[in-house]
Amino acid sequence: TQLLEQSPQFLSIQEGENLTVYCNSSSVFSSLQWYRQEPGEGPVLLVTVVTGGEVKKLKRLTFQFGDARKDSSLHITAAQPGDTGLYLCAGVRTSGTYKYIFGTGTRLKVLA
């Protein structure tokens, strides 16, 4: 069962455009992480958000954790071709067995 739904699933935009990716769940997580994955490689961590309502910025990327810690968003300003990749959110569960639940993924393609 996939507990984290991401939207959109696919996104193809022109260089310079802005975009937002959403990660939604009915479950509460201790924290939430965003990863980016290139084809044939493992995911690479972009950010971890811990506190409800938290906003973090990483250059042109802005991440927000929902107040109830059930959802998150990733906003990219002035997208560049180098932003192309698979974006994955991952909810962190610390009750019981410590584990990460990955979202359904958003495949982004930025055209030059």
Added chain:
Amino acid sequence: GAVVSQHPSWVICKSGTSVKIECRSLDFQATTMFWYRQFPKQSLMLMATSNEGSKATYEQGVEKDKFLINHASLTLSTLTVTSAHPEDSSFYICSAPGDPLPYEQYFGPGTRLTVT
């Protein structure tokens, strides 16, 4: 940063044979490692949590007798796909959490398994 390696990076095997995939933490110790499976253009699905010195914890729907996990040391976990079938073809990725809380996961480069 912490490095996790996987071996082999790709493998082709015949249906009915078994394949072992190794996951190593190169510069840190990992009492826990995670094994994921990823189908083309899809997200990662957690298969099991590998625990050093004890049995692995499998996710619902994952056959533990088919996907054997052994965490023999603080730097090595192995996943053996037994009696492989074409439907087992996939991209298998391992990860090890670092510290502090909340742990960042350090992912291996993945192993692409093709069963013919």
